[in-house]
Amino acid sequence: MLAAAAFILSTALLASADRSLSLKVAAPSAEITDVDNFRVAATVSNTGSETLRLLRDPRSPLSTYATETFGVVNNKGARAQFSGIKVRYSPQAVAKAGRAESFVELKPGESVTVEHDLAGVYNLTTTGVAAPSAEITDVDNFRVAATVSNTGSETLRLLRDPRSPLSTYATETFGVVNNKGARAQFSGIKVRYSPQAVAKAGRAESFVELKPGESVTVEHDLAGVYNLTTTGVAAPSAEITDVDNFRVAATVSNTGSETLRLLRDPRSPLSTYATETFGVVNNKGARAQFSGIKVRYSPQAVAKAGRAESFVELKPGESVTVEHDLAGVYNLTTTGVGAYTVDAANLFRVVEADSSLSDIYADVVAAEVKVQGKLASFKNAMVAPATARMSKRASYTGCSSTQQSQISSAITSGQSYASSSYSHLTTNPSGSTRYTRWFGTFASSRYNLVLNSFSRLRTYPNGWTYNCNTCSDPDTYAYVYPSRYGTVYLCGYFWSAPATGAGSRADTIIHEGSHFTQVLGTDDYTYGQSSCLSLAKSNPTNAVYNADNHAFFSVNA
Numbered sequence: 001m002l003a004a005a006a007f008i009l010s011t012a013l014l015a016s017a018d019r020s021l022s023l024k025v026a027a028p029s030a031e032i033t034d035v036d037n038f039r040v041a042a043t044v045s046n047t048g049s050e051t052l053r054l055l056r057d058p059r060s061p062l063s064t065y066a067t068e069t070f071g072v073v074n075n076k077g078a079r080a081q082f083s084g085i086k087v088r089y090s091p092q093a094v095a096k097a098g099r100a101e102s103f104v105e106l107k108p109g110e111s112v113t114v115e116h117d118l119a120g121v122y123n124l125t126t127t128g129v130a131a132p133s134a135e136i137t138d139v140d141n142f143r144v145a146a147t148v149s150n151t152g153s154e155t156l157r158l159l160r161d162p163r164s165p166l167s168t169y170a171t172e173t174f175g176v177v178n179n180k181g182a183r184a185q186f187s188g189i190k191v192r193y194s195p196q197a198v199a200k201a202g203r204a205e206s207f208v209e210l211k212p213g214e215s216v217t218v219e220h221d222l223a224g225v226y227n228l229t230t231t232g233v234a235a236p237s238a239e240i241t242d243v244d245n246f247r248v249a250a251t252v253s254n255t256g257s258e259t260l261r262l263l264r265d266p267r268s269p270l271s272t273y274a275t276e277t278f279g280v281v282n283n284k285g286a287r288a289q290f291s292g293i294k295v296r297y298s299p300q301a302v303a304k305a306g307r308a309e310s311f312v313e314l315k316p317g318e319s320v321t322v323e324h325d326l327a328g329v330y331n332l333t334t335t336g337v338g339a340y341t342v343d344a345a346n347l348f349r350v351v352e353a354d355s356s357l358s359d360i361y362a363d364v365v366a367a368e369v370k371v372q373g374k375l376a377s378f379k380n381a382m383v384a385p386a387t388a389r390m391s392k393r394a395s396y397t398g399c400s401s402t403q404q405s406q407i408s409s410a411i412t413s414g415q416s417y418a419s420s421s422y423s424h425l426t427t428n429p430s431g432s433t434r435y436t437r438w439f440g441t442f443a444s445s446r447y448n449l450v451l452n453s454f455s456r457l458r459t460y461p462n463g464w465t466y467n468c469n470t471c472s473d474p475d476t477y478a479y480v481y482p483s484r485y486g487t488v489y490l491c492g493y494f495w496s497a498p499a500t501g502a503g504s505r506a507d508t509i510i511h512e513g514s515h516f517t518q519v520l521g522t523d524d525y526t527y528g529q530s531s532c533l534s535l536a537k538s539n540p541t542n543a544v545y546n547a548d549n550h551a552f553f554s555v556n557a
Helices: 091-097 195-201 299-305 401-427 433-439 444-457 492-496 505-515 529-538 540-544 547-554
Strands: 012-016 019-026 039-046 052-055 103-106 111-117 126-130 143-149 156-159 207-210 215-221 230-234 239-242 247-253 260-263 278-282 294-297 311-314 319-325 338-344 347-351 357-361 363-365 367-374 395-397 465-467 476-480 487-490
Touching: 039 103, 052 091, 103 111, 143 207, 156 195, 207 215, 247 311, 260 299, 294 505, 294 547, 299 347, 299 357, 311 319, 395 401, 401 444, 401 505, 401 547, 433 444, 433 529, 433 540, 433 547, 444 505, 444 540, 444 547, 476 492, 476 505, 487 505, 505 547, 529 540, 529 547
Parallel strands: 230 363, 239 367, 395 465, 465 487
Antiparallel strands: 012 019, 019 039, 039 111, 052 103, 126 143, 143 215, 156 207, 230 247, 247 319, 260 311, 260 347, 278 338, 294 476, 338 367, 347 357, 476 487
8 A cells, every 4th residue: 555645646638528547646655765765656547438458658657667757846846857768669569469468458447556666767956046135126136046966876977058057158047937927038148069079078167076965056147138027917906897997007117227119019018009909818718809909000110210209218127007998999798707817918119229120028917807797898889880881982081181182092092902912813823922922821721811802902992981080190000990890090100101002001901901800800910021021931821811911912012
């Protein structure tokens, strides 16, 4: 009989309603005082209603091979290093041979216990990491001391591998995680290193030799190696009783050592546009449906223009908080009342001194809110259901005669681009260089989506309403509500854009029109020609659903 277990793992492996197994791992002794006595017993039970004939696969607890069958983790979450064997094995050949000793047969309710000797299979040499101070008030003083102790019975000669705590290289040796589970972004170095060559050279300074019971401590300066820029999302109230009061405050803090100049990109928490900046998920894992806007924006053009109001500059230690009204932006009627987690988009665009852009990803600390009471937003109720207007003339809201003329020309040119694109696609039903350039590897299913989109855009824009007096943002072309068909809100940058070509008023009609669910329902995964070309290569499906890819394809950029 086994004594009380030191650790137990229970899992259910379901192949069908009639087949199920349970696995229990127990240590014969609750305390092991000598690693050479490290043994466990694995019990596999048939909890289903069918007789099971199981292979003694070397990777499973049914085999006594010293393979990596177990996970050995201490109470700090550190995993013991596997130092056992790797086995070549053919399950198909063994099954076909049918030798009785290759299997374990378990009738319903039967169990089998297999003992395993783990001495020497898992290396319990431990790495302890301590911060010189329990509190760091300046990230430039972020230092830790790593202590490696040999708790085994053999002398160990360890390489000072750049990836290990025995080296002081600024590599990704550590995992820096806050109390919410958010991981700090690594911004250190990558090193090319040959363990074999170093071992062969045998230089004493390349190793650390530890006799049983000995330790070595190595100090590490982590300032600048991990970027602690964080994004925090907080709900003004922990409980929301009316969805029309659903507001959150996003705080972006620069905990690094450099001043950052961040774009107020409409997709980021630094902008108050009602874009899909947040993820709103209930405690069942169901995501609230987004019902906000899609915006056309050119990060490159905004960075080049250099208007102060287009950026947020954060010195080390500084923070900025932006409040967001999410009423009507996320539909909670299907996800219901209860607890929700609200997190934020974590990509920020950094404007460098030469106006070029680089990306930085922030760790997100999510907000926890409880939603009760009314779920239907008054803001959504004010809007009529989406219908496809079949009017043959565009209509205008708050537009001057000059603006109406510019819009009319943009519609004509945009529909001409759509017609030309449709003709190109029908002439090349198996793809073309132009198609691959903007939409990636050809697939008929994706091709048909693009074809249908341009078929609709040949005529639909002439029946839409164009609003000129709602948005004046000089950094934004336009936006639409994808689920509210037929209204395009034109913003400040639309009027200063060229009439035709890439990034024009004409291809903005294509971009915004593709967002409507009645056209295709595209997203804004990325902006700009360079990023769109990269997207087509890396993810053709996302390219087909990216509005700027449609715009640039239409003008044959």
